[in-house]
Amino acid sequence: MHILGGTSDFFGLDMGVSAVRVVQLKGTGPTKTLDRYGQTPITGTVALSDSKADRQRIAQVIHELTTRVGISTKNVAANLPSSRVFTTVIDIDRLPPEELAKTISYQAESYIPTPLSQSKIDWAIIGNSPKDPGKIELLLSSVPNDFIERRLEILESIGLNVVAFEPDNMALVRAITSPDTAAPWLILDIGNAATDLVVVVGGMPHLARSIPMGQQAFVRAAIQGLGVDPSQAEQFVFKFGLSRDKLEGQVYDAIIGTIDGLVAEIEKSIKFFGERYRGAKLEGIVVTGGASTLPELPLYLANKFNLNVEIGNAWRNVNVPTERQNEVLAVSNHFAVAVGLAERET
Numbered sequence: 001m002h003i004l005g006g007t008s009d010f011f012g013l014d015m016g017v018s019a020v021r022v023v024q025l026k027g028t029g030p031t032k033t034l035d036r037y038g039q040t041p042i043t044g045t046v047a048l049s050d051s052k053a054d055r056q057r058i059a060q061v062i063h064e065l066t067t068r069v070g071i072s073t074k075n076v077a078a079n080l081p082s083s084r085v086f087t088t089v090i091d092i093d094r095l096p097p098e099e100l101a102k103t104i105s106y107q108a109e110s111y112i113p114t115p116l117s118q119s120k121i122d123w124a125i126i127g128n129s130p131k132d133p134g135k136i137e138l139l140l141s142s143v144p145n146d147f148i149e150r151r152l153e154i155l156e157s158i159g160l161n162v163v164a165f166e167p168d169n170m171a172l173v174r175a176i177t178s179p180d181t182a183a184p185w186l187i188l189d190i191g192n193a194a195t196d197l198v199v200v201v202g203g204m205p206h207l208a209r210s211i212p213m214g215q216q217a218f219v220r221a222a223i224q225g226l227g228v229d230p231s232q233a234e235q236f237v238f239k240f241g242l243s244r245d246k247l248e249g250q251v252y253d254a255i256i257g258t259i260d261g262l263v264a265e266i267e268k269s270i271k272f273f274g275e276r277y278r279g280a281k282l283e284g285i286v287v288t289g290g291a292s293t294l295p296e297l298p299l300y301l302a303n304k305f306n307l308n309v310e311i312g313n314a315w316r317n318v319n320v321p322t323e324r325q326n327e328v329l330a331v332s333n334h335f336a337v338a339v340g341l342a343e344r345e346t
């Protein structure tokens, strides 16, 4: 047991595609204070790989990172990448809690893509169903057991004790939004391999999906369109992004098709949300993730959807000592998931 105001007895861990990140908070009450954080870049496919060598490698990276940063606990709340988590919203009869759990496990099989016996499911009540007054709506998630088991094995192999696994999108929302915001916002984490999309209302996700497009897809388009090598393509993409007045718009021309592919997926989700919750209108879009920093991408999204686009601050619900504020804001785009995990109640 820890004393009031002490360091949290767990830390948040984000095993992302391009880096491993850790955050530990301290203090109690609704707003905790930053204690320690850090990241180690990784390359290739290590994070999602199932090979034994890659799993050992990532365990080693996590071990070195927690040691270097000075994480003071073995307890960890770890992420599950949205690409491996299936999330859906379902309507279900209004039932007393005991019966609800039973009914959900009976019915889950028909909603999730993997056999129930091979999946771990989890759910949260969103509220009244907008479709049927006799029902409530639930956010239902499922993850294949073997994926969880492999992650558990990685973490236990370096002596860590997993107190929670949480999908990226849930952690993201906790870090980036305020539970007091009643109006719906669209959150986008445009990462390395994928973009996580969540529509959040009052701190609760009402729609969540992972779109398999991110920095890698943009860079691939630039390699092809510009005929340059991968590292040059990456430089061009992050330097010029969607500005049409740079390099005669060549970078824009190379990547705009791919960006519009992402835009089309976002549009589908906005439409779906509007149809399910008749009359609900998005207040705006909050973007985060490494690839959200492409020049003029936020502006492009704002014009496409005619919505305000804000740059998310991963640390908005954390007290950060003044002298550390510049340093943490510089990495804000990469830390939402790790911060959100560290902000959990356990």
Ligand SMILES: Nc1ncnc2c1ncn2[C@@H]1O[C@H](COP(=O)(O)OP(=O)(O)OP(=O)(O)O)[C@@H](O)[C@H]1O
Binding pocket: 015, 016, 017, 018, 019, 190, 191, 192, 193, 194, 214, 215, 234, 235, 238, 288, 289, 290, 291, 293, 333, 334
């Ligand atoms: N200025 C920049 N120049 C080059 N690359 C950049 C720049 N800014 C961000 N990036 C890229 O953004 C990516 C990291 O984004 P982010 O931290 O969101 O990814 P991730 O969390 O590891 O990925 P995922 O969420 O898909 O697991 C890296 O691949 C990094 O190379």
Ligand SMILES: [Mg+2]
Binding pocket: 016, 017, 189, 191, 192, 289, 337
């Ligand atoms: Mg990420």
